[in-house]
Amino acid sequence: MKHIARKRFGQHFLTDRLIIDxxxxxxxxxxxxxxxxxxxxxxxxxxxxxxxxxHLTVIELDRDLARQLRGHPRLTVVxxxxxxxxxxxxxxxxxxxGTEAAKLRVVGNLPYNISTPILFHLLDAVxxxxxxxxxxxxEVIDRMVATPATGDYGRLSVxxxxxxxxxxxxxxxxxxxxxxxxxxxxxxxxxxxxxxxQLDVNLLSELVRVAFSQRRKLLRHTLGKWLEQKAFxxxxxxQRRAEEVPVAEYLALAQQLAALPxxxxxx
Numbered sequence: 671m672k673h674i675a676r677k678r679f680g681q682h683f684l685t686d687r688l689i690i691d692x693x694x695x696x697x698x699x700x701x702x703x704x705x706x707x708x709x710x711x712x713x714x715x716x717x718x719x720x721x722x723x724x725h726l727t728v729i730e731l732d733r734d735l736a737r738q739l740r741g742h743p744r745l746t747v748v749x750x751x752x753x754x755x756x757x758x759x760x761x762x763x764x765x766x767x768g769t770e771a772a773k774l775r776v777v778g779n780l781p782y783n784i785s786t787p788i789l790f791h792l793l794d795a796v797x798x799x800x801x802x803x804x805x806x807x808x809e810v811i812d813r814m815v816a817t818p819a820t821g822d823y824g825r826l827s828v829x830x831x832x833x834x835x836x837x838x839x840x841x842x843x844x845x846x847x848x849x850x851x852x853x854x855x856x857x858x859x860x861x862x863x864x865x866x867x868q869l870d871v872n873l874l875s876e877l878v879r880v881a882f883s884q885r886r887k888l889l890r891h892t893l894g895k896w897l898e899q900k901a902f903x904x905x906x907x908x909q910r911r912a913e914e915v916p917v918a919e920y921l922a923l924a925q926q927l928a929a930l931p932x933x934x935x936x937x
Contacts (some may be wrong), residue, residue: 686846704764708778757795760882773800834860867921874924881912
């Protein structure tokens with residue numbers, strides 16, 4: 671029975687064999703590596719991956735697809751919304767008893783309507799992840815890998831580049847899917863930095879959100895006022911627009927703010 675793509679799940683099934691082979695080559699799976707695939711769908715990518723790995727864990731929300739996948743002898747199927755999956759706990763369950771924990775490799779064709787929440791969900795478990803290869807809307811990947819002083823550079827660029835080295839590795843046209851999406855797609859490789867800047871992620875998130883809240887204005891109108899409220903007396907040039915500030919400067923500012931003494935509590 672043919673599975674009909676469900677719009678509410680953002681389903682677009684990859685069918686182009688050349689593209690599939692190119693994705694597998696980019697991922698380069700090795701026997702025995704613990705790997706998790708998000709949204710396996712009709713198993714177009716799943717099958718060549720499991721042939722190279724020996725075993726694969728998949729996360730599938732669609733119960734009909736999950737039921738079909740359970741018939742595969744070398745798959746562990748987690749039927750769940752990926753945003754509810756604890757990847758740190760999952761990593762622990764995938765290690766044989768008495769062996770040294772290996773980090774997860776995570777791959778998948780992410781639902782485009784919730785791709786950004788998934789990326790931030792995985793950011794919480796980045797310390798147990800070796801690398802990530804995702805199919806995403808090309809426009810989103812352009813923002814992820816963007817450099818300062820470009821129109822694509824923004825909050826997503828800063829938050830993810832703090833923690834990952836990222837590359838746009840493969841363009842995927844709409845006709846590679848059934849049904850074809852209305853947008854171009856691409857594959858991104860995300861490798862966690864070995865020694866990322868140590869900082870308060872919530873503080874960085876707030877800082878960057880304020881900075882990019884009015885992109886066309888100089889930072890003195892947005893971030894400058896916010897820094898004044900924080901009683902920040904350090905050096906930071908607010909006579910620039912948010913997109914002109916390199917990632918490293920945002921990280922350094924977040925670290926300086928975290929080091930400020932706590933404001934006294936009014937009695």
